[in-house]
Amino acid sequence: MTGVGDVSGVTGVSGVTYRQALSLGLMDSMSFDPSILCLGVGVADGTGIFGTTREAHDSYPSRVLETPISESSLTGALLGLALEGWKPMLVHARMDFLPLTMEHLVNTLAKWSYLHSDHLPPIAIRCVVGRGRGQGPTHSQDLSAILSHVPGLRVLMPYRPLDAYYAVRYALTTPGVNILMDYRRLYDDKGEIPLRGKFFFWGQGFYETYWSGGTKLFILGFGDALRECHEAAKRLHSRGVQVRVADLQTAPIKGDHTLVQQAKEWGRCIAVSSGHRSCGLASDFASYVPGCEIVTPPDTPCPASPYLEADWYPSTADVLTAAGRLLGIDCALPEKKLQVLEGSF
C-alpha cells in the first residue's frame, strides 16, 4: 500500500539504516523547502540527536537551531513560527519530555485549525522512544495513545527505514500537527529507500503477507512492536499458518480504515503495542475487531534492569502465545533474549 512516485529524479538508496533514513528525510525536506526549520536541544551538538540532525546542521546551519531546554514554551512557539510562514520541526531526544509540552499540544496546536477554520502549515514534533538497554521508567516511554486521544494531533509511527524517511517528509509537508515517534532500538535496522522525489505517498498503512494455504491470522503492530510481530509471523508461517502483518503507520485509528476491515474479515487477529494496554492503541484497535487478542506491556512503569525490562515488553513469545490461543495450537516459545544494542544512548 505504500507507493512512491519520483518526479525530480533524486535517486533511491539501499542499505540505509533507520538512523540514516531519518537524517536523509530531513536533508531532502530542507533541500526541497527553504521554510523548514529544525529546532531542539541537541540538534546542533556533536552527535546531532544520535546522528539524525547532524548532516542537516552541516548543510543548513542557519535553519538547524539549538535551543534552551524550554520544551513547553518552544511548543507554543511552533505556532508563532508557523503563523510567520515557517515549517518547524521540534526534536525531543526522548519522548518522555513530551508531557512537559501537553499544554500547547492539547490547548494550542490541536485547537488552532479547528478554531480558525484554517489549515495550519505543517508543524512537526519528532520524539525518540528510548526503549532498550535499561533506559528505565522515564526515558523509554511510548506515549502514542495519550496523543492519539486528542483530536487535532496526528501521530506517525514509522517501523522500516523507508517509513522513517517518509515519516519525516510527511511530517514536514502535511498541514496540521504531526508528532513523529522514532524508535531508538530500530536505529541500526537496514532497508531500502527506492525513490526520494519531491512528491511521495505515505501514511495510509502497509501490510506484508506470509502466504500459505493454512489457517489465516492477522497481526497488527504499532511502531517498534512490529519487529516481534514479524518474528512471530515467520515462526507461524513455517508451521503452515498464513499470516498478514499490518501497520497502520499513523494514529488516531479510524474505524473505517481498510486494515480494520481486513482484520474483521480475516477473523483471527492480534494487536501488539509497546504502549500500555489501558486506553492504549492496541486496545483501541481491538475495540473495532471482535475477539482481537491484545498484547502489550503491563500497566506498570517500565523497569530499568535489563532482566526485568526484557520480561516487561511484549516478546515474540507473547505474540506466539496469543496466536496459539486463537489457532488452538501449541506454539514453541523461544527463550526471551536480553536486548543488547550497539552504540551509545
Place this chain on the structure above:
Amino acid sequence: MSSDNHLTDIPALIRAVEEEIVARDSGGLMRCPIHLSTGNELAVAGVVGALKPGDRAVGSHRCHAEYLAMGGNLQRMVDELHGLSSGCVGGKGGSMHLSDPSVGFMGTSAIVGSSISIALGLAWGMVLKGDGRAAVAFFGDAALETGQFWECLNMACLWRLPLIFVCTNNGLATATPIEYRQPQVPLFRRLGGWPILFQYADGRDWEGITAAGEICRNGLPSFLEIAVTREMAHVGTKREKDSVLNIDVPGGVRSEVSSAFDRAESAVKALEASMVAGA
C-alpha cells in the same frame, strides 16, 4: 495608527462595547463565558498605538480590548459572542478566542501564560526573516507565576527577539489577590539582571502609557507593566464589587485586601476625564 483621534476613540469604543454587552446580557443570547476588558482600555489601546504596520499580537483570555484596539471587526466580535457562524472564529471560540489575522491579531490563548510562547514564536519567525517587525504578548500579572513567562523571557533575551511583553496588572487571578500569589517585590526588581528594557505605566495615565509603548517598540525584548483595575467580575457581566467571588470569607483571600472596587472607581473617573478631554 498615530492620529490623536484614533488613540482617543479606541478606548472609548472599547468601553462603549463592553457597557453595551453588560446592558444586553439580560437577553440571554450571549451564552459563552464573557470576560470583559473594562478597565484595560487605555492600557491596551496605548500600547497598540505604538505598533508599526506588520506588527502582530497574541492575546489573553481577556481579549476584547486587545481585539478591538488592534482593529478587529466589531460586528464579527459581537457575532462571535452570540455563537453565530458569522463570528470572527465561526462561533467556535466565544469571548476568550477572538481573532482577526488580517489586522495582526493572530489569536489568543485562554490558558494563563501561553500567549507569551505563541508570540515568542512570532518574534522568532520575524527575526529569522529579518524584516524589522515586532510581536506583542498580552497577559496578566498571574502569568508571572507560570514557567512559560520565565522560559520566554530567557529565550527573548538570549536571541534579542523583538518581543514586547505587555503585562496588564490588575492584581487579581480570578478572585485571588496578588498578595497571595507573589512576593511583594515590584516586578521591575524581579526582572533586574535580565537584559531587557523595563517600563511601567499607570493604567489611567494615557500619556505615560503611550510614551512607554513607544519606548518598548524598539525591536528588542521589552517588558511593559501597566497597572489596571478590573472593574468587572472575572467572568460575566456583574461589577467586580457585586461578584459572587468577591465575598469576604473570614480568613479567606479577600478579607485582608483593600477593596478592588475603590481602585475601580478612580479608574473610571480618570478614563471618563480622558474621553472628555479627547472629544
